[in-house]
Amino acid sequence: xxxxxxxxxxxxxxxxxxxxxFAVSDVRATHLLNVLRxxxxxxxxxxxxxxxxGVGVVESSTxxxxxxxxxxxPDTPERPRVDLLLALPRPKVMRRLWAQLAALGVGQIVLTxxxxxxxxxxxxxxxxxxxxxxxxxxxxxxxxxxxLPRVSVHKQFRILIEDRLDALFPAGRRLVADPxxxxxxxxxxxxxxxxxxxxxxGPEGGWNAFELELLEAHGFMRVGLGPRALRVDTACxxxxxxxxxxxxxxxx
Amino acid sequence: xxxxxxxxxxxxxxxxxxxxxFAVSDVRATHLLNVLRxxxxxxxxxxxxxxxxGVGVVESSTxxxxxxxxxxxPDTPERPRVDLLLALPRPKVMRRLWAQLAALGVGQIVLTxxxxxxxxxxxxxxxxxxxxxxxxxxxxxxxxxxxLPRVSVHKQFRILIEDRLDALFPAGRRLVADPxxxxxxxxxxxxxxxxxxxxxxGPEGGWNAFELELLEAHGFMRVGLGPRALRVDTACxxxxxxxxxxxxxxxx
Numbered sequence: 001x002x003x004x005x006x007x008x009x010x011x012x013x014x015x016x017x018x019x020x021x022f023a024v025s026d027v028r029a030t031h032l033l034n035v036l037r038x039x040x041x042x043x044x045x046x047x048x049x050x051x052x053x054g055v056g057v058v059e060s061s062t063x064x065x066x067x068x069x070x071x072x073x074p075d076t077p078e079r080p081r082v083d084l085l086l087a088l089p090r091p092k093v094m095r096r097l098w099a100q101l102a103a104l105g106v107g108q109i110v111l112t113x114x115x116x117x118x119x120x121x122x123x124x125x126x127x128x129x130x131x132x133x134x135x136x137x138x139x140x141x142x143x144x145x146x147x148l149p150r151v152s153v154h155k156q157f158r159i160l161i162e163d164r165l166d167a168l169f170p171a172g173r174r175l176v177a178d179p180x181x182x183x184x185x186x187x188x189x190x191x192x193x194x195x196x197x198x199x200x201x202g203p204e205g206g207w208n209a210f211e212l213e214l215l216e217a218h219g220f221m222r223v224g225l226g227p228r229a230l231r232v233d234t235a236c237x238x239x240x241x242x243x244x245x246x247x248x249x250x251x252x
Numbered sequence: 253x254x255x256x257x258x259x260x261x262x263x264x265x266x267x268x269x270x271x272x273x274f275a276v277s278d279v280r281a282t283h284l285l286n287v288l289r290x291x292x293x294x295x296x297x298x299x300x301x302x303x304x305x306g307v308g309v310v311e312s313s314t315x316x317x318x319x320x321x322x323x324x325x326p327d328t329p330e331r332p333r334v335d336l337l338l339a340l341p342r343p344k345v346m347r348r349l350w351a352q353l354a355a356l357g358v359g360q361i362v363l364t365x366x367x368x369x370x371x372x373x374x375x376x377x378x379x380x381x382x383x384x385x386x387x388x389x390x391x392x393x394x395x396x397x398x399x400l401p402r403v404s405v406h407k408q409f410r411i412l413i414e415d416r417l418d419a420l421f422p423a424g425r426r427l428v429a430d431p432x433x434x435x436x437x438x439x440x441x442x443x444x445x446x447x448x449x450x451x452x453x454g455p456e457g458g459w460n461a462f463e464l465e466l467l468e469a470h471g472f473m474r475v476g477l478g479p480r481a482l483r484v485d486t487a488c489x490x491x492x493x494x495x496x497x498x499x500x501x502x503x504x
Contacts, residue, residue: 007481104490105480143480186438186497226496228357228395229259234489238356241490242497244478245438 008144009056010137011070012049022046022056025065027134032058032066044068047146049137052076079147080105081196082243083169087114087203088153089232091124097233098132101149102139104240107196108150110168113157116205127153157211161218172196174220177239178212179229181222185239188223189246197247199239204232260396261308262389263322264301274298274308277317279386284310284318296320299398301389304328331399332357333448334495335421339366339455340405341484343376349485350384353401354391356492359448360402362420365409368457379405409463413470424448426472429491430464431481433474437491440475441498449499451491456484 009032015022024032032038038058046056046068052075056068084106088094101109113122125131129151136148152168154160173194175185189197200220207215216222225238261284267274276284284290290310298308298320304327308320336358340346353361365374377383381403388400404420406412425446427437441449452472459467468474477490 100486103480103482103486105478142483145480184497184500225493226357228355228397230355231394234352234355237486237489238493241477241493245436245494245497248436 008045008047008053008141009068010047010049010141010146011056011068017067020070021059021067022070023065023067029064029066033061033063038066045144046070046072047140047144048072049146050076050148051146053144053146077146079107080145080149080244081172081247082106082240083108083110083172083196083198084236084240085110085112085165085198085200086232086236087112087201087207088117088121088127089204090118091121091126093231093233094121094124095126095135097236098126098135099139099142100233100237101240102136102145103143104139104237105143105145105147105244106149106240107147108152108168110152110154110160110165110198112154112160114203114211115208116203122153122155158214161214165218169196169198172198174198174200174215174218175223175243176200176207176212176215176220177202177225177235178222179206179224179227181224183221183223185223185225185242186246188221189243194247197243199243201232201236201239260297260299260305260393261320262299262301262393262398263308263320269319272322273311273319274322275317275319281316281318285313285315290318297396298322298324299392299396300324301398302328302400303398305396305398329398331359332397332401332496333424333499334358334492335360335362335424335448335450336488336492337362337364337417337450337452338484338488339364339453339459340369340373340379341456342370343373343378345483345485346373346376347378347387349488350378350387351391351394352485352489353492354388354397355395356391356489357395357397357399357496358401358492359399360404360420362404362406362412362417362450364406364412366455366463367460368455374405374407410466413466417470421448421450424450426450426452426467426470427475428452428459428464428467428472429454429477429487430474431458431476431479433476435473435475437475437477437494438498440473441495446499449495451495453484453488453491 011022017023042058047053052072054072056070059067263274269275294310296308299305304324306324308322311319
């Protein structure tokens, strides 16, 4: 059985054309046909969006449509136990981040305003679900995961933290990255061994004093990433990776 | 004293025009004059390449030249204790990586060939020092560090590992990222509390069996990053960040 060198083809219920049969005819079909040049009988790694992983055998392929006979694992992968609260970065940076965050593994992405976020960042197309969903799926296919991160966008920081966050993140450890903090992420997580962790990353210029205090008043513990000043996208990747490692997901 | 919002201006001995006087007239001057619009008397964070951090007071500024009176700290920042051994990625990825690696903090970058590295990757301009040095400096200025990573490029993997590596990395813990490995980076580092750590990251398609065995025969321990398949650049950022956190650099 030859498993092609593609990380994962993500399917969803709309693709289902029979009990175990799925037909794809969009960019996935283009990739399968033109890049991987699949032929009937070949086997691919597949996954059902927010469902189990599995394998698909190519039943038929035409110029624009590939039909797969799929067998799925009994279990669905666990939702990543790391969540991200992020002050909305510049559209160019946010565009790059979607796939990266989904690949690294986050349960949810909570985007927020802050004093040092420019208002017009919220007008961008990269916050439209039709734009970011394909990017998230690209990241999942890269990482071989099926769990689509939940996304919410909040234009009022104070309302988010005071009124909404307990519903979005009811239980777990809340951490906020702060250049001045002496406590490290592994130390903060080792203390309580939480089920989930929410990592807050501020805007390019940092949270202001009011925002940091409000976060602390709502259970966020300050953690440092060392003396180096990192760009927002690098800081997100670093924090999420350290978060997963500290939560014990570092082993395969 | 107003410290301008620039992370760091890196100076070198060529810029020195007096005992504590430095004059810059290249892209740094353009940035100082056109972006930050500095005027005499203003104070900036400065650093001497591979030397100490400090502060610079603008003495004079013309259309294309800024002169700074600098006072430096007594000590030079420690060289980052994390090193990277990387199978040369695609030129586009490598171009993006230079500044990112310098910002994250690596003592040295050892680039190598491997079976799954395409030969023509070595012909690219991004491996010319004149191209990558400005990108490394950009990363240092971002992160507020002065320690330029050492770079070496090796077209023969076996000769590198068998004959060169002991001189490049004489002492410390050697780790190789391997998707199948159960041991995590923090576990591997906690065991021996090394002075330095060398992290090996393979090509997009992974090391082949011979390469992995040769690495293991030369003291590399396999470590996993969890079940997720990450892109090379994301894997580098994740590993270096976890490496720093595990080495105890996570605190400010």
